[in-house]
Amino acid sequence: xxxxxxxxxxxxxxxxxxxxxxxxxxxxxxxxxxxxxxxxxxxxxxxxxxxxxxxxxxxxxxxxxxxxxxxxxxxxxxxxxxxxxxxxxxxxxxxxxxxxxxxxxxxxxxxxxxxxxxxxxxxxxxxxxxxxxxxxxxxxxxxxxxxxxxxxxxxxxxxxxxxxxxxxxxxxxxxxxxxxxxxxxxxxxxxxxxxxxxxxxxxxxxxxxxxxxxxxxxxxxxxxxxxxxx
Amino acid sequence: xxxxxxxxxxxxxxxxxxxxxxxxxxxxxxxxxxxxxxxxxxxxxxxxxxxxxxxxxxxxxxxxxxxxxxxxxxxxxxxxxxxxx
Numbered sequence: 657x658x659x660x661x662x663x664x665x666x667x668x669x670x671x672x673x674x675x676x677x678x679x680x681x682x683x684x685x686x687x688x689x690x691x692x693x694x695x696x697x698x699x700x701x702x703x704x705x706x707x708x709x710x711x712x713x714x715x716x717x718x719x720x721x722x723x724x725x726x727x728x729x730x731x732x733x734x735x736x737x738x739x740x741x742x743x744x745x746x747x748x749x750x751x752x753x754x755x756x757x758x759x760x761x762x763x764x765x766x767x768x769x770x771x772x773x774x775x776x777x778x779x780x781x782x783x784x785x786x787x788x789x790x791x792x793x794x795x796x797x798x799x800x801x802x803x804x805x806x807x808x809x810x811x812x813x814x815x816x817x818x819x820x821x822x823x824x825x826x827x828x829x830x831x832x833x834x835x836x837x838x839x840x841x842x843x844x845x846x847x848x849x850x851x852x853x854x855x856x857x858x859x860x861x862x863x864x865x866x867x868x869x870x871x872x873x874x875x876x877x878x879x880x881x882x883x884x885x886x
Numbered sequence: 887x888x889x890x891x892x893x894x895x896x897x898x899x900x901x902x903x904x905x906x907x908x909x910x911x912x913x914x915x916x917x918x919x920x921x922x923x924x925x926x927x928x929x930x931x932x933x934x935x936x937x938x939x940x941x942x943x944x945x946x947x948x949x950x951x952x953x954x955x956x957x958x959x960x961x962x963x964x965x966x967x968x969x970x971x
Contacts, residue, residue, distance in 0.1 A: 713929075714957055721954075750957070757959045759898075764905050804902060804960055838903065 657884050659685040660698030662728065662744075664719045669705035669741065673861040677702075680864035681877040690722040699884045700737045701728050703744025705797070705859060715758065715800045716746030725751055737781055737880055738853045742798055745845075745855035754848055754855045755813070756805030758798075762838025766799040770869065771836055771858055773821040773844050774828055780847050781883035782854040783820055785875040791828050792821075792872035794858040796836050801857040803839035803846070813846055820854060821845035890935050890943040891971040895964045896956045897928030931955060940968045 659677045663670045670687060677685040686696055695701065708719035719725070725747075732738045732753050740748035748754045761767060775783055775790040786792075805813070813819050821844040825834040830842040837857070845856035860873025898904040906927040914922045933950075937943035944965050947955075956963040 713955070717954065717957070749959075755959075757957055759902070759960060760905055762903060762905050764909055802903075806959070838905075 657683045657700075657881055658696075658698045659683060659700045659702055660688045660695055661685055661702045661704055662688045662690060662724055663704075664690045664706065664708035664722060666708045666710055667704050667706035667743070669743075669859065669861060672859070673702050673704045673741070676861040676864045676874070676877055680871075680874055681881060683877075683881060688724055690719070690724050692724050693727055695724075695727050695731055700739065700880050701731055703728070703738065703740040703747050704861070705742030705744060708743055708747065711800070714750070715743060716748075716750040719743075719747045720750040729753065732848075732853055735850065735852050737884065739782065739876070739880070740853070740855045741859060741861060742801075742857055745857055746800065748853060748855045753853045754846060755809045756803055756846070758800050758857070759802045759804050760800050761798070761802055761836070766797075767801070767836045768797040769795065769836065771796050771844075772824050772826060772834065773858060774824040774830075776819045776822055777817045777847070779817070780820060780851055780854070780879075782847065782876050782879050784882055785879040789828065791824060791826075792863075792875075793870040794860055794863040794873050796858045798837070798857055801837040801839065803843045803857070805840065810840055812849075813843070814841065816849065818847050818849065819843055819845075820847050821856060821858075887936050887938060889971050890937055890940060891967070891969050892933045892935050892943055892947045892965060893967045894931045894933070894947060894951060894955060895928060895966050896931070896951075896961050897926045897963075899960055899962050902960055928961070934971060940970070944968050
């Protein structure tokens with residue numbers, strides 16, 4: 657099982673993702689340079705967090721046209737798993753791998769804090785190690801994380817179980833104070849209609865070790881491992 | 887082939903929350919510009935484009951907006967000005 661982590665100019669969570677995959681999960685990981693056209697035979701592609709191309713124009717708008725993204729989109733179209741974390745989620749939306757867009761946080765502030773997520777759908781290749789309703793702790797660190805889509809798209813996401821995670825409070829309720837960016841329906845993570853692309857604003861790769869406050873994010877990597885090995 | 891100066895206004899689509907615009911409106915209210923009803927904050931781009939005529943330049947910039955400059959999911963754009971430079 658081999659993970660490929662794309663490094664764009666301005667990516668800054670690629671090393672965290674590498675640490676999560678190799679040290680916490682115990683799988684193989686390679687860095688994929690944005691100018692490369694070779695996915696090097698990886699099973700899973702991770703689009704990591706950061707500020708690719710300085711967030712110029714819109715977060716993710718330029719990264720989407722990197723040479724490697726042509727291969728990433730082809731991999732996704734073949735059904736290959738892709739996980740976009742934070743800036744990676746923004747890139748996946750810009751590239752059309754996921755519907756909707758991530759806009760400026762409703763509170764205008766950059767938010768960097770631990771949040772709670774509720775597992776909405778445990779029947780995906782990214783969440784099969786969790787149970788529905790599990791509450792996870794992970795950090796968020798973003799200025800543009802407000803998930804937005806038209807009403808029809810939101811209805812489709814909700815109706816087809818494509819909402820993977822929602823922001824909740826300690827009691828597991830979706831209340832405005834637990835929603836760090838004003839995302840519609842408190843959406844923190846979604847999967848594509850085909851089920852092989854996950855976009856998530858919080859950082860599971862920074863929550864893989866109890867020493868750093870939480871290991872709740874490891875389940876996402878374990879889920880992918882279980883899926884690809886099956 | 888002539889060179890055209892094309893400007894593009896990109897703004898958050900109506901109905902989509904624009905927190906920047908809201909913050910600017912509140913700041914204007916606190917400066918006693920009470921008449922301000924709404925503010926939308928967007929981006930303004932000026933492009934120099936070589937094209938056969940103004941219509942062709944504007945059509946090319948429209949394509950650029952659809953593909954890169956605007957995000958049609960959440961933004962509207964207006965090609966505001968085309969002039970030979």
